[in-house]
Amino acid sequence: MKTRAALLTGFLALAACAKQEPSAPSKLKAALHGVRGKPPCSSVIAVEWPAGFPVPQKTDHGLRFRLFFYPVAGNPSTGPVVYAPAGEALVDPRTGVPETCEALPGDPERLSERRWPEALAGLGFREFQERQNVLYVKTEAVAKVYAGEKEPVGAAKDYVRTFKAIAEPDLLPYYYRLNPAFWEWVRDTAGDSIPKA
Amino acid sequence: MNPWLLLSLLSILPVRAEASKDLHIPADAVYVPTGDPFEPYQIWDGCPEGFTPYVTDWPNPGSRACRDVKGKDFQPGDLDAHRLKKLCRFSPSFCEDVKAINADIQVLEEKYKDADRGVPPGELESVNARLGRLRNELGIVYGLLPASGRKEGEAAVRAGFDVPVRRARKLGEASVQKAMGSIRMRLDATDDALLEIERGIARHKGRPRGDVQARLAARLMEINKKTGALWTEIRDTGLNIDYLGPKSYSAEKPDGSKVFPKTGAADLTAAMNRLQEDYVETERRIKEADKSLGTGLSPPRDGVKEVAGRSKKNLKNKLVNPFGGDVIVLEPMVITAEAPEKDPDEARMVPGMEIRGNPDDLPMKPPQRLRIAPVAEPVLTPDEPVKKRGPPPNPDMYPLDSAAIKVRRFFGATETVGDPEGREKYTFHQRGGTCGIASQVMMIAERDKLPADPRSLSKMEDDLFVEAVNRGFFVGDPKKTGLRAAGGTPWQYMGDLLDQPMKKHVGASPEELAAAAKTGKMILANANTGHLWNNPEFADGGHIFVITGTEVDKKTGEVLGYYINDTGTNAAGRLVSARQMHEAFEARGGYFVEPLE
Secondary structure (H helix, E strand, O other), X not given: OHHHHHHHHHHHHHHHHOOOOOOOOOHHHHHHOOHHHOOOHXXXXXXXXXXXXXXXXXXXXXXXXXXXXXXXXXXOOOEEEEEOOOEEEEEEOOOOEEXXXXXXXXXXXEEEOOOOOHHHOOOOHHHHHHHHHHHHHHHHHHHHHHOOOOOOOOHHHHHHHHHHHHOOHHHHHHHHHHOXXXXXXXXXXHOOOOOOO | OOHHHHHHHXXXXXXXXXXXXXXXXXXXXXXEEEXXXXXXXXXXXXXXXXXXXXXXXXXXXXXXXXXXXXXXXXXXXXXXXXXXXXXXXXXXXXXXXXXXXXXXXHHHHHHOXXXXXXXXXXHHHHHHHHHHHHHHHHHHHHHHOOOOOHHHHHXXXXXXXXXXXXXXXXXXXXXXXXXXXXXXXXXXXXXXXXXXXXXXXXXXXXXXXXXXXXXHHHHHHHHHHHHXXXXXXXXXXXXXXXXXXXXXXXXXXXXXXXXXXXXXXXXXHHHHHHHHHHHHHHHHHHXXXXXXXXXXXXXXXXXXXXXXXXXXXXXXXHHHOOOOOOOOOOOOOOOOOOOOOOOOOOOOOOOOOEOOOOHHHOOOOOOOOOEOOOOOOOOOOOOOOOOOOOOOOXXXXXXXXXXXXXXXXXXXXXXXXXXXXXHHHHOOOOOOOOHHHHHHHHHHHHHOOOOOOHHHHHHHXXXXXXXXXXXXXXXXXXXXXXXXXXXXXXXXXXXXXXOOOEEEEOOOOHHHHHHHHOOOOOEEEEEEHHHHHOOHHHOOOEEEEEEEEEEEEOOOOOEEXXXXXXXXXXXXXXXXXXXXXXXXXXXXXXOEEEEOO
């Protein structure tokens, strides 16, 4: 019995050592992850659809983020099947409340069976999440510059490089359509941007 | 006391009790006929507008009924008119919509009065969809009623809305019955034709050769093709049962409770099941004959694909009216050796669900037709073969956590709450973006003690998918060809197909999830797919699954792990460590649904 107890204690100690605390998600990501449960998104956006990365937008009421939702079918055995965006929302980052949220008309075009850039292949989930967090943090930074709250100090260049390395390649035209003005601003500021839709 | 006298007294008692009931009816009450054999009359406190009371012998001598100035009695049909009139008084605009649908139903009743197979499903769906939309407006209509007399107003609105709902249901049931009669007749004819072939085979000791073999084989191919087409009709009729009025009728009453009126839909479903069973038997016989004749036929249900393979033009009539296509009559034996040519303008067939043609192009502009075809493969890769991939990553994000739970369980330090093992049998593979629907199928199967074989559960998923689309619980435009694969369940409707009292949690904490799961009930939960499957390819996606149990620390009561049934991966009773589950759950906004019964 003593041997069993010692084994158990040892095993539990080992398990505790193996715990790796993930880095905290960015504030922006935390604000956006509940969007689907808030009206009007709660009735038009499927809980299954992932959200794309948010794109800053200047409005009369201040800085907002525009994001789309797109279906990803499949499971770990078949791999993902990526569809074109099927819903879109404009969100206030301070409250996480969607100001507009709608399902997009038209057929959800089946785009590809690859979701992320090839360079990210082979990453574990944790590492991948870390990269995503970096992009969110940089999005927050570039949004402040775009809104005129901060002076540009290479933020746009840094942002666009990270964005192109992490965002879904087949969805780039859809990101551009979310706010062409922003992407053109990025092009003017950083000398680089994503391709026009 | 004389026992005979006592018996006589006792026999009088019920009569007296009945008489005493009548005493409570006010003197000015009137009897209004309804036309319903189970409730032949209603007792009102006065006649409706335009009618005056008079004394009559129906239902009892001395009862009061109503008649108009011309002396015409109040008829059951007048009751509906009265209900609509009353509705118009309270909500004129809603009344116009209800009246318009009612008038359209009347047109359908007249138009298809003598039709062999009743009203085409497309038209029934159209009516039902409009009723569904109106039903959704009920809440707004109630809200606009004046505060004084709101109760009376709500009752009037509901009663007025019920008029077309009842008529549509009746019409739908009659149509389905007619269609099933027609199918039954042709299935019987098919069986007779098969009998001829079976006798032919038996005469040649199970192995016909030469001309006889060719003749019988050609005949079998003909039967096989026609039987495949019959399967399409069986499926369509099955779908049509789903589109019957009760679906739009199973809505909230003004007091917030739900109503599920007893209708013939259950009987029709049972009759349809029997029809399907007979069909399966026919299919088996075809396969048997095929073995003897060596024709290498595919199963009859694949004949559906041949139907789908025709040009859109040829299909147009079938789309408008799948019941209105040519009646397939088995003709006397004809030998035709040539195989049917493949149409280059082949309609796209998506296994699992098929939507053909653009409904807007059709002359009658029916609503979209969702046609669910039998499938063997998942719908996710309809065009290309499934790519060979490397093994997916281990779904266990914290394997040491899971191992620790197992070790503790081995030492008796934990307790399993719920019935994860017993509930494993309900797991099956979802087809499309239907995790929300498939998960509810598992919960319904346990609640209603339904057979837990994957085939029945998949069929139920198909049925509930149609219901979800019909009731607006599944997002995506049904006109979109990829609706089933690319659509999904919005949070607001998660759990609504269960049709039972439930508590919906949004923004809930892991502690709340743990507390609910510790009750041992099946919990419908939503989590981040990337976390749950430990797979970056599915990062930030959402997935609905069922928590079937928990592993709880005996000393502290802490939930150490969750058991889940996951229709996305077909994982039954998978143990997920609390850390992984809570991260996945929180990353998705903390949504879960807890049934209260």
